[in-house]
Amino acid sequence: MVDQLAPSVGESTVEVLEHLGVNVHFLNDQTCCGQPAFNSGFRSEAHPVAARFIELFEKTDGPIVVPSGSCAAMVRNYYVDLFRGDADLLRRAALVGDRVFELTEFISKYFGTSAISGELNASATYHKCCHLLREIGINEEPLDMLSNISGLEMTPLERADVCCGFGGAFSVKMPDISSAILDEKLDFIEATGASTVIAGDTGCVYQMQGGLRRRDSSVKVIHIAEALAKSIRNSSSTGASN
Amino acid sequence: MKPITANFRSKAAQTLNNAQIQESIEHVYTGFFKGRLTAASDTPEWEDLRTKGKAIKDHTIAHLDYYLDLLATNVEKNGGSVFFADDAEEARQHIIDLAHKRDIKTVIKSKSMVSEEMGLEKAMNAEGFETVETDLGEYIIQLANETPYHLIAPAVHKSREDVAKLLDDDFKEGDRVPDATELTMMARKKLRGVFERADMSVTGVNFAVAESGSIALVTNEGNGRMSTTVPRVHVAVMGMEKIVPSIQDLSTMLRILIRSATGQRISTYVTMVNEARKSDEEEGPEEFHLVIMNNGRQNLLEDPQMRESLNCIRCGACLNACPVYRKVGGHAYGWVYPGPIGAIVSPVLTGVKDASNLPSASSLCGACHDACPVKINIPRMLLELRWRTAEGSTDKSERASSAKERGVWKMWRMGMMGRKRFDMGARLAGLALRPLSRNGWLKKAPPPISGWTSTRDFPSISSGSLRSKLSKRLGRSK
Amino acid sequence: MADRAKFISIVTTGLGRDQIVAPSADSATAGFDDAAVAKANADSAMADANSRSTELADQMATMADTNGWKVHRTSNPEDAADLVAKICEEKNAKSVLRSTHEVLNQIGVDTAVANTGASLGITQHDGDNSAELVDASKSAAFTADIGITGVDYAIAETGTVVLHPRSGLSRLVSLAPPTHIAVLRPGEVLDSLDELFAMERNDFMSGNLAGSMNLISGPSKTADIEGTTVTGIHGPLEVHLIILGEA
Numbered sequence: 001m002v003d004q005l006a007p008s009v010g011e012s013t014v015e016v017l018e019h020l021g022v023n024v025h026f027l028n029d030q031t032c033c034g035q036p037a038f039n040s041g042f043r044s045e046a047h048p049v050a051a052r053f054i055e056l057f058e059k060t061d062g063p064i065v066v067p068s069g070s071c072a073a074m075v076r077n078y079y080v081d082l083f084r085g086d087a088d089l090l091r092r093a094a095l096v097g098d099r100v101f102e103l104t105e106f107i108s109k110y111f112g113t114s115a116i117s118g119e120l121n122a123s124a125t126y127h128k129c130c131h132l133l134r135e136i137g138i139n140e141e142p143l144d145m146l147s148n149i150s151g152l153e154m155t156p157l158e159r160a161d162v163c164c165g166f167g168g169a170f171s172v173k174m175p176d177i178s179s180a181i182l183d184e185k186l187d188f189i190e191a192t193g194a195s196t197v198i199a200g201d202t203g204c205v206y207q208m209q210g211g212l213r214r215r216d217s218s219v220k221v222i223h224i225a226e227a228l229a230k231s232i233r234n235s236s237s238t239g240a241s242n
Numbered sequence: 243m244k245p246i247t248a249n250f251r252s253k254a255a256q257t258l259n260n261a262q263i264q265e266s267i268e269h270v271y272t273g274f275f276k277g278r279l280t281a282a283s284d285t286p287e288w289e290d291l292r293t294k295g296k297a298i299k300d301h302t303i304a305h306l307d308y309y310l311d312l313l314a315t316n317v318e319k320n321g322g323s324v325f326f327a328d329d330a331e332e333a334r335q336h337i338i339d340l341a342h343k344r345d346i347k348t349v350i351k352s353k354s355m356v357s358e359e360m361g362l363e364k365a366m367n368a369e370g371f372e373t374v375e376t377d378l379g380e381y382i383i384q385l386a387n388e389t390p391y392h393l394i395a396p397a398v399h400k401s402r403e404d405v406a407k408l409l410d411d412d413f414k415e416g417d418r419v420p421d422a423t424e425l426t427m428m429a430r431k432k433l434r435g436v437f438e439r440a441d442m443s444v445t446g447v448n449f450a451v452a453e454s455g456s457i458a459l460v461t462n463e464g465n466g467r468m469s470t471t472v473p474r475v476h477v478a479v480m481g482m483e484k485i486v487p488s489i490q491d492l493s494t495m496l497r498i499l500i501r502s503a504t505g506q507r508i509s510t511y512v513t514m515v516n517e518a519r520k521s522d523e524e525e526g527p528e529e530f531h532l533v534i535m536n537n538g539r540q541n542l543l544e545d546p547q548m549r550e551s552l553n554c555i556r557c558g559a560c561l562n563a564c565p566v567y568r569k570v571g572g573h574a575y576g577w578v579y580p581g582p583i584g585a586i587v588s589p590v591l592t593g594v595k596d597a598s599n600l601p602s603a604s605s606l607c608g609a610c611h612d613a614c615p616v617k618i619n620i621p622r623m624l625l626e627l628r629w630r631t632a633e634g635s636t637d638k639s640e641r642a643s644s645a646k647e648r649g650v651w652k653m654w655r656m657g658m659m660g661r662k663r664f665d666m667g668a669r670l671a672g673l674a675l676r677p678l679s680r681n682g683w684l685k686k687a688p689p690p691i692s693g694w695t696s697t698r699d700f701p702s703i704s705s706g707s708l709r710s711k712l713s714k715r716l717g718r719s720k
Numbered sequence: 721m722a723d724r725a726k727f728i729s730i731v732t733t734g735l736g737r738d739q740i741v742a743p744s745a746d747s748a749t750a751g752f753d754d755a756a757v758a759k760a761n762a763d764s765a766m767a768d769a770n771s772r773s774t775e776l777a778d779q780m781a782t783m784a785d786t787n788g789w790k791v792h793r794t795s796n797p798e799d800a801a802d803l804v805a806k807i808c809e810e811k812n813a814k815s816v817l818r819s820t821h822e823v824l825n826q827i828g829v830d831t832a833v834a835n836t837g838a839s840l841g842i843t844q845h846d847g848d849n850s851a852e853l854v855d856a857s858k859s860a861a862f863t864a865d866i867g868i869t870g871v872d873y874a875i876a877e878t879g880t881v882v883l884h885p886r887s888g889l890s891r892l893v894s895l896a897p898p899t900h901i902a903v904l905r906p907g908e909v910l911d912s913l914d915e916l917f918a919m920e921r922n923d924f925m926s927g928n929l930a931g932s933m934n935l936i937s938g939p940s941k942t943a944d945i946e947g948t949t950v951t952g953i954h955g956p957l958e959v960h961l962i963i964l965g966e967a
Contacts, residue, residue, distance in 0.1 A: 002708060003668075003707050003708040003709060004668045004703055004704060004707055004708075005701050005703065005704055006701070006704065007704050007706060007707060007708035007711050010711070010712065011708070011712065011715070014712060014715065014716070026708075028661060028709050028713065029660075029661045030661075031657075031658045031659070031660075031661060031664045032658045036654065037651050037654060037655065038625070039606060039628070040628065040632060040647075040651065041625070041628035041629040041631055041632030041633065041634070042629075042632050042648070042651040043632075043633070043634060044633055045651040045652060045654065046655075048655060049658040049659065052658075052659060081622065081626070130605070130607035130608055130609070131606075133608075134607070134608035134609070134612055135608060162565055162607075163605050163607035165565065166605060167604065167605025167606055167607070168605075168606070170603075170604065170605050170606070171605075171693075171694060172690060172691055172693040172694050173602060174251075174254075174602070174603060174693075175693035175694060175696050175697055176254070176255055176258055176697075177254055177566055177569055177570060177603065178605070178697075179697035179698065180258045181565045181566070181605070182698070184565075206700075206701050207698065209699075210699040211698045213698075213699040214697060214698050214699055266946065269947035273943070304735070304743075305741070305743045306731050307728050307731040307732040307737075308740050308741070308742055308743060310728050310731060311728055314724060324724070326723065326727035326728075378942045378944040378953055379942075379944035382945075395944060397944050397945070400946075402946050405945050405946075421948075422945040422946060422948035423950045425945055426942060426950040426952070426953055427952070429953065430952065430953055433954065434862070434954075437862075438858070438859070438862050453924070462940070462941050462942060462943075463942050463953040464940040464953065464954035464955025464956075465953075465954045467891065467934060467955065468895065470891070471892055471895065472858065472892075482731070487743075488921070489917050489921040490753070490914075490917050490918065490921050492913075492917050493913035493914045493916070493917045496913060504943075507783075507879075508878040508879075508935070510936070510937050510938050510939070510940060511934065511935065511936060511940075511955070512934075512935035513932065513933070513934050514932060514933040514934075515931075515932045516929050516930065516931055516932060517932075518931075519931060520886065520931045521849075522847060522849075522887040523849075523885065523886060523887055523890075523931065524843060524844065524845045524849065524853075524854065524857055524888075524890055525854055525858060525890050525891060526891060526931070526932070534727075536727065536730065540730050540731065543734040544733070544734035544735075
């Protein structure tokens with residue numbers, strides 16, 4: 001999804017990691033972790049795609065960072081179901097899974113939540129994406145990270161931990177229910193008065209942005225990687241210290 | 243009750259568009275959900291209690307045969323009778339036969355979801371027994387000729403005006419709507435006489451204690467106490483999984499059940515029945531009957547992927563946490579158990595194909611798993627059922643995916659199996675979507691994503707993939 | 721046709737076994753503590769109730785008040801009787817029912833109630849359980865204005881009064897009348913649900929388990945109409961707790 005719809009999220013991720021001094025590689029051949037088919041029940045289709053993911057990444061070393069809580073959760077928590085019965089794949093998947101981190105998880109674990117300071121003048125609010133929160137266990141850390149960005153006025157989002165209604169194919173298969181859940185989320189977003197929403201998963205970003213656009217709202221939704229990257233760029237261009 | 247889960251989409255749509263119900267359902271979040279969070283944070287050992295509760299249930303289900311045997315032996319030792327019912331029909335018929343044999347005129351019911359599986363109240367009324375629901379929410383539902391909307395609050399979708407129309411004989415459209423206290427007092431008065439004349443009661447069971455042959459009932463209103471006091475014959479009905487091994491286990495289970503259900507530290511009443519009245523007691527039922535029902539639960543038990551669902555203690559916390567339940571309401575689920583727990587047990591208890599909508603009606607947000615006092619991993623089971631419905635079930639009649647859907651995922655997989663074809667697919671999608679888009683967004687997308695654009699704008703394919711952008715930045719990578 | 725052995729064998733098969741296997745003693749639950757352990761737990765619960773009786777009474781008072789009990793404290797049994805009389809007068813009580821808890825004799829409740837002009841019945845038949853008498857006492861409970869009991873235990877954690885219905889303590893006396901008064905003595909308050917069930921388990925293990933038990937933690941209530949809490953749906957609308965002993 002990032003690759004084809006939102007490459008700037010991927011670019012921002014690389015930018016942020018390089019700013020922290022990380023040596024970043026990108027596997028050109030990578031495509032997908034297989035989650036969309038798995039979540040829709042088509043494990044036979046997800047299986048080869050996921051096995052390919054393992055084959056590609058097990059040839060690499062070091063942490064595998066992904067700007068998505070749901071992709072990280074797929075590899076770490078659900079490959080065990082997808083590869084059920086295949087002891088070899090399970091073993092290899094576990095080894096790869098141990099190296100997978102969601103972006104904000106990686107930063108807070110290895111660099112601390114104060115590692116990035118920068119500048120971004122905006123009024124914003126933060127939505128807690130479900131898989132990042134409940135599958136990966138990252139809750140307040142991104143908020144701590146955002147608090148280090150000068151000029152960024154954060155307003156707490158009421159019911160921040162309630163789903164935006166995306167849920168992958170659910171958003172298309174049951175659009176009326178997905179949108180009803182989204183409407184509640186957007187009402188709370190508009191109540192904050194913020195001009196920007198920051199969130200950690202691209203699917204959720206599009207669910208919320210698509211809904212806000214449909215309401216003719218000027219509120220922008222951005223991925224946290226983009227927020228962090230922008231803030232780094234702003235401060236380096238103004239010469240502010242990192 | 244016959245399952246009608248096939249109507250999920252249309253019933254859901256009705257509820258989404260009903261502003262009054264949407265307002266009423268808010269209470270499950272602002273009241274029950276928030277209540278549970280407060281109670282949990284006020285209980286320092288909360289996580290330990292959940293761990294302990296899960297351990298008790300895992301252990302019990304893993305030895306369910308042993309504990310069922312022990313329970314039955316002890317109920318009979320205490321002078322009670324046990325009836326093992328293979329299914330809901332058998333259970334219902336047994337209770338009806340008993341009522342005939344004992345010359346029963348009036349039956350009072352305390353809240354029981356298992357009795358809903360049997361359609362008991364309707365059947366008993368049809369047999370000529372005056373059968374009255376005594377839990378206020380269930381009484382309102384009975385008067386409305388509906389089924390429960392929620393595990394704990396059956397009438398949560400009813401407005402005060404709805405209730406006035408049902409309870410207040412003098413109420414007419416346009417009158418001042420009586421407040422909740424006035425309506426409650428009306429119900430108290432109406433049901434008072436019923437309690438006095440009832441000669442049989444049917445209650446549920448929150449926990450059956452195997453070692454002593456006891457049952458525990460958790461209530462706030464007092465109807466559970468009335469039901470275990472006034473009639474000659476007390477019948478308790480339970481799903482076969484509602485057992486705990488020991489009296490001591492009740493302290494853990496009551497703590498997690500009640501806080502998770504309503505946020506209370508304890509319900510107003512907890513009633514433990516060890517036997518019908520002792521010979522020198524001045525009142526109390528003369529007979530105690532325990533009906534233990536299977537009704538498809540063996541399908542959950544023998545299924546290692548689904549067995550954990552039998553740990554459920556029916557607190558309703560998953561309903562309160564579920565963003566889908568809070569929009570579509572209880573009736574959309576079409577059978578006795580709504581919400582996330584319903585979405586995993588209904589398909590197995592009633593037939594996967596009929597209920598295939600239910601596991602798909604979820605964004606997989608995981609709030610149910612978080613909320614569950616015994617940590618049932620509902621999302622895992624939703625995914626398991628989705629797989630079985632899509633392709634995984636060995637029983638072909640259980641599969642409900644369309645050839646179109648299977649085709650879509652086949653093409654998806656083909657596109658994902660190599661970078662070149664992945665890029666080609668994206669290029670083609672871009673060619674299709676970009677003409678329909680303005681400023682990178684579409685107002686109307688073609689199938690299969692047309693559902694999205696009915697309510698939201700959809701992003702167009704980017705003009706350059708991440709790979710191409712990064713290859714410039716990172717140089718030619720591996 | 722339902723058959724116990726067949727029903728249970730279906731469960732056994734579902735668990736992947738061909739016969740019932742008893743759980744091992746090191747399992748998750750407390751079901752394998754023997755009678756000596758059960759007795760030790762109960763003894764320690766009682767000892768705690770006695771040694772911390774004032775502290776536990778204080779906690780009980782606070783929790784009960786939170787739950788909607790009207791809590792009164794007095795160190796003087798006569799004042800307790802006066803409180804009962806006052807409540808009878810406030811409620812315009814014509815008929816009052818009481819259990820045979822010893823504390824009610826100790827505080828002289830009979831005289832206090834008689835002085836208000838209300839009639840007083842005791843929920844005991846001395847062995848006569850003829851249908852007419854059973855029906856008559858049921859009617860009496862449903863028409864009584866006030867029910868008065870002592871407590872068998874109380875629970876500080878939850879603000880709960882525990883009653884074991886038996887001869888002399890009917891279930892209805894604390895349920896049917898719109899007002900219930902419970903009188904609590906020092907040493908009757910247990911710390912928590914753990915201690916209560918330790919007491920129950922010990923009763924069970926020594927063959928003395930009561931026929932039933934009611935935990936009462938406040939006035940009857942419901943929130944089934946628009947989520948609004950209303951007291952007094954089927955059980956008492958008002959519950960009073962009179963705590964005897966040093967405040």
